[in-house]
Amino acid sequence: xxxxxxxxxxxxxxxxxxxxxxxxxxxxxxxxxxxxxxxxxxxxxxxxxxxxxxxxxxxxxxxxxxxxxxxxxxxxxxxxxxxxxxxxxxxxxxxxxxxxxxxxxxxxxxxxxxxxxxxxxxxxxxxxxxxxxxxxxxxxxxxxxxxxxxxxxxxxxxxxxxxxxxxxxxxxxxxxxxxxxxxxxxxxxxxxxxxxxxxxxxxxxxxxxxxxxxxxxxxxxxxxxxxxxxxxxxx
Amino acid sequence: xxxxxxxxxxxxxxxxxxxxxxxxxxxxxxxxxxxxxxxxxxxxxxxxxxxxxxxxxxxxxxxxxxxxxxxxxxxxxxxxxxxxxxxxxxxxxxxxxxxxxxxxxxxxxxxxxxxxxxxxxxxxxxxxxxxxxxxxxxxxxxxxxxxxxxxxxxxxxxxxxxxxxxxxxxxxxxxxxxxxxxxxxxxxxxxxxxxxxxxxxxxxxxxxxxxxxxxxxxxxxxxxxxxxxxxxxxxxxxxxxxxxxxxxxxxxxxxxxxxxxxxxxxxxxxxxxxxxxxxxxxxxxxxxxxxxxxxxxxxxxxxxxxxxxxxxxxxxxxxxxxxxxxxxxxxxxxxxxxxxxxxxxxxxxxxxxxxxxxxxxxxxxxxxxxxxxxxxxxxxxxxxxxxxxxxxxxxxxxxxxxxxxxxxxxxxxxxx
Ligand SMILES: Nc1ncnc2c1ncn2[C@@H]1O[C@H](COP(=O)(O)OP(=O)(O)O)[C@@H](O)[C@H]1O
Ligand SMILES: [Mg+2]
Numbered sequence: 001x002x003x004x005x006x007x008x009x010x011x012x013x014x015x016x017x018x019x020x021x022x023x024x025x026x027x028x029x030x031x032x033x034x035x036x037x038x039x040x041x042x043x044x045x046x047x048x049x050x051x052x053x054x055x056x057x058x059x060x061x062x063x064x065x066x067x068x069x070x071x072x073x074x075x076x077x078x079x080x081x082x083x084x085x086x087x088x089x090x091x092x093x094x095x096x097x098x099x100x101x102x103x104x105x106x107x108x109x110x111x112x113x114x115x116x117x118x119x120x121x122x123x124x125x126x127x128x129x130x131x132x133x134x135x136x137x138x139x140x141x142x143x144x145x146x147x148x149x150x151x152x153x154x155x156x157x158x159x160x161x162x163x164x165x166x167x168x169x170x171x172x173x174x175x176x177x178x179x180x181x182x183x184x185x186x187x188x189x190x191x192x193x194x195x196x197x198x199x200x201x202x203x204x205x206x207x208x209x210x211x212x213x214x215x216x217x218x219x220x221x222x223x224x225x226x227x228x229x230x231x232x233x234x235x
Numbered sequence: 236x237x238x239x240x241x242x243x244x245x246x247x248x249x250x251x252x253x254x255x256x257x258x259x260x261x262x263x264x265x266x267x268x269x270x271x272x273x274x275x276x277x278x279x280x281x282x283x284x285x286x287x288x289x290x291x292x293x294x295x296x297x298x299x300x301x302x303x304x305x306x307x308x309x310x311x312x313x314x315x316x317x318x319x320x321x322x323x324x325x326x327x328x329x330x331x332x333x334x335x336x337x338x339x340x341x342x343x344x345x346x347x348x349x350x351x352x353x354x355x356x357x358x359x360x361x362x363x364x365x366x367x368x369x370x371x372x373x374x375x376x377x378x379x380x381x382x383x384x385x386x387x388x389x390x391x392x393x394x395x396x397x398x399x400x401x402x403x404x405x406x407x408x409x410x411x412x413x414x415x416x417x418x419x420x421x422x423x424x425x426x427x428x429x430x431x432x433x434x435x436x437x438x439x440x441x442x443x444x445x446x447x448x449x450x451x452x453x454x455x456x457x458x459x460x461x462x463x464x465x466x467x468x469x470x471x472x473x474x475x476x477x478x479x480x481x482x483x484x485x486x487x488x489x490x491x492x493x494x495x496x497x498x499x500x501x502x503x504x505x506x507x508x509x510x511x512x513x514x515x516x517x518x519x520x521x522x523x524x525x526x527x528x529x530x531x532x533x534x535x536x537x538x539x540x541x542x543x544x545x546x547x548x549x550x551x552x553x554x555x556x557x558x559x560x561x562x563x564x565x566x567x568x569x570x571x572x573x574x575x576x577x578x579x580x581x582x583x584x585x586x587x588x589x590x591x592x593x594x595x596x597x598x599x600x601x602x603x604x605x606x607x608x609x610x611x612x613x614x615x616x617x618x619x620x621x622x623x624x625x626x627x628x629x630x631x632x633x634x635x636x637x638x639x640x641x642x643x644x645x646x647x648x649x650x651x
Binding site for chain 2: 055081100108116117
């Protein structure tokens, strides 16, 4: 795996994607780049293709045309297993909701990525202690670690998801509307904590949202319509 | 951690998983139980007669002769005349010979006429001999020794009078000659437990007023007169024989089979048992196949529940994919869960088997004389458990492959 430090963490060019069997929607990204340590907010309406774009970056969806390079590695050059491995090692992911395995404990949820990412695993000397530390820094009480994820409030679950995305210090964090299920008050507190931890490990952040008010704390705010041509937007 | 997650995921669906486990457990219990009863019945049968080298009777099938002479199943078509019996008894190969006369009954139990030598030479479970629990062996003409089941069922004790019926399940009882219980035998787990034993002479005495199976009208010889009569048996149903040296067994067998005065048959009990197993073998195989099918059915039930759970677990699979799991990891996890389910089911089935054995052991023993030993699992049974786990894994591959395809298509986004 090519890991030149000066490569941008994400580099997309000439990407064109269409859902198989659907002609009404197509996503075109002529060029988009994310530097190491950079935080970017990507704004777009609902149905504009934000989640689709993130899936392309994570390698769970594939394009026929163009290149998507994560940490300098072109996803198209990798096998399915290779893309899964790259995602496991390089990217921490947070969704809008349902981030955690409800039946598993909080600590098992946080440690789960290490199971699929040997490099992140070896960077984490004492996994359980690291999970505890992350939880503390994200304002979660210690006794939460042994509880089942389903017993947590939505706000707590989102913070556990941040801890899981950041364990083992991946260079890129991808967040798909992580604050939409939180009320306005806790949105800010959540972002404060998340940015605090991001800054500590110097990871990049690509977060998508439909809410432009969140833009202040990001290095860059990008409209999806500025970097992408979206055809036939869904209603 | 993956096993811990699998267990957590299973216990989150405790109800359906519990039902699946129960179904697998019961099917495994059935399978192992059938197997136990099968082997138990075989050993019980083989344990019923030992130390006897040859059984002689009128010519019929060897299995038939074995069944009626030893197991009291079915009836003899013909008797052996007393003259032939005497002639065989004189042969040089004979170490001992015991006559058996069957055909009468007392309530639901069969009456067997024999000599006291029977108690000396009849052996079961390798080398055990009959022993009396109470009372003594026959002394008087009208003395009867009863097996332990006879005593238990009819609540007889030593000294009680009993009446013997001619023929089996017949209502015409030999009212005139009341027998007396002189002794009760210890439990053996063989058909002896369900037999009323009297002397050969007693059998003759019963039939004094009978001719070709029917009572001579108006004729009732008083007991005192019977005691004066010559009660030498006219025929025997079969004879148990011990030879002096094992090498002579076949010589004697051939001599009996070639006997010219009347058609006779001599069998080796072990060989006849083998022949019997050959006959019941088909039924055995069928029974095993049916119980194996029940296990398969339970596993297919498990497959169905995995299938129906897939849709609600798509989010779970998306989470796994997001943290870097491959679709094949998801396939592996489902197979692992199925193996755990099958393993717990099979082990629980084992527990049920032991509980069932504890409960059924006395019942089977008293009702059928089949003793099922409670012992640690045999390799064969452990093999069954491993086979069930493996079959669970194989069966789960079908829904697991569907999960593989689903998670490949869904990626991190579940279309809701
Ligand atoms: N699995 C799928 N198959 C086909 N079309 C899909 C699928 N997922 C999303 N889409 C379509 O892709 C378009 C973009 O959706 P999405 O990326 O979820 O938008 P956003 O995240 O910005 O709300 C929508 O028209 C949606 O209907
Ligand atoms: Mg979306």
